[in-house]
Amino acid sequence: DSGVTQTPKHLITATGQRVTLRCSPRSGDLSVYWYQQSLDQGLQFLIQYYNGEERAKGNILERFSAQQFPDLHSELNLSSLELGDSALYFCASSANLLVDTQYFGPGTRLTVL
Amino acid sequence: GESVGLHLPTLSVQEGDNSIINCAYSNSASDYFIWYKQESGKGPQFIIDIRSNMDKRQGQRVTVLLNKTVKHLSLQIAATQPGDSAVYFCAENIGTSGSRLTFGEGTQLTVNP
Numbered sequence: 192d193s194g195v196t197q198t199p200k201h202l203i204t205a206t207g208q209r210v211t212l213r214c215s216p217r218s219g220d221l222s223v224y225w226y227q228q229s230l231d232q233g234l235q236f237l238i239q240y241y242n243g244e245e246r247a248k249g250n251i252l253e254r255f256s257a258q259q260f261p262d263l264h265s266e267l268n269l270s271s272l273e274l275g276d277s278a279l280y281f282c283a284s285s286a287n288l289l290v291d292t293q294y295f296g297p298g299t300r301l302t303v304l
Numbered sequence: 305g306e307s308v309g310l311h312l313p314t315l316s317v318q319e320g321d322n323s324i325i326n327c328a329y330s331n332s333a334s335d336y337f338i339w340y341k342q343e344s345g346k347g348p349q350f351i352i353d354i355r356s357n358m359d360k361r362q363g364q365r366v367t368v369l370l371n372k373t374v375k376h377l378s379l380q381i382a383a384t385q386p387g388d389s390a391v392y393f394c395a396e397n398i399g400t401s402g403s404r405l406t407f408g409e410g411t412q413l414t415v416n417p
Contacts, residue, residue: 193347222403234348234393234407247402281347289403290336290355295347 194218195296197282203302209270212299216263216284222246223265224285224293225257229278240265241288272303316414323384325411327377327394334396338405339368339379343390351379351392381413389415 194217204210216223225237236249240259251257254272259265269276279298285291317323329337335356340348354361354368354377361368367380377394391412395405 193349195347224404226405233409234395234405236404236406239402239404241402247404249404283348283405285403290397291403292338292350292353293403293405294350295340297347 193294193296195282195284195294197280197296197299199299200297201300201302203304204272205304206272206274208272208303209268210272210301212267212269212280212282212301214265214267214282214284214296216265216282217294220284220286220294221263222285222288222291222293223259223263224283225251225265225267226281226283226295227278228281228298229275232278234281237267246288269301274303277301277303313409314412314414316416317384319384319386319415319417321384323379323381323388323413323415325379325381325392325394325413327379327408329375329377329394329396329408331396331398331406332372332375334398336397337368337370337377338395338397339366339377340393340395340407341388341390342393342410348393384413384415386415386417389413 196215221242237251239247257267281298283293283295338353339351342348352363365382391410394408
């Protein structure tokens, strides 16, 4: 158990809908990261937040957004969902802003029908 | 673009043998490398890491070697066990204003009893 929690574990929804994925980092960690894992793209970095502020951005679609709250938990919002958004979404956390070990949560499996 | 790639997509070994999983990276600015293990349906699990100022690091039954001259990373698993069967990813980190991991494609390790 990495100490990173994610909810829900599974999510099934329809195209055009909007969903919110939630992540709680390990106790004491200030950085939260979101990654997408799909069969054809592998593990892809989406975005990093550190102590409430966005600090790094990957190939995150404009339909996706994230935020980190004062209690350090984070949410990833996915809107106007498409079939191709079906994937595993992982949250990771680390203690610091820069070079540091990232610990991953169990993931949320999103299925868009 | 710059990327991290694995040489072998699959590796099959006998229980008790040593396993070696290789990874090539192309970004000379990468300063931190991590090996993750991912079992089916689970999030990536941290195995071992190494910083760019080192060329070898040992853990429990695992050793990571870093050759910056040829931009090569390897993970050695001693006395491989059936529980080691999983997909192994190398990841590189570049920390500037934020942090992100770039993952290789993964190697499926199968340990035969």
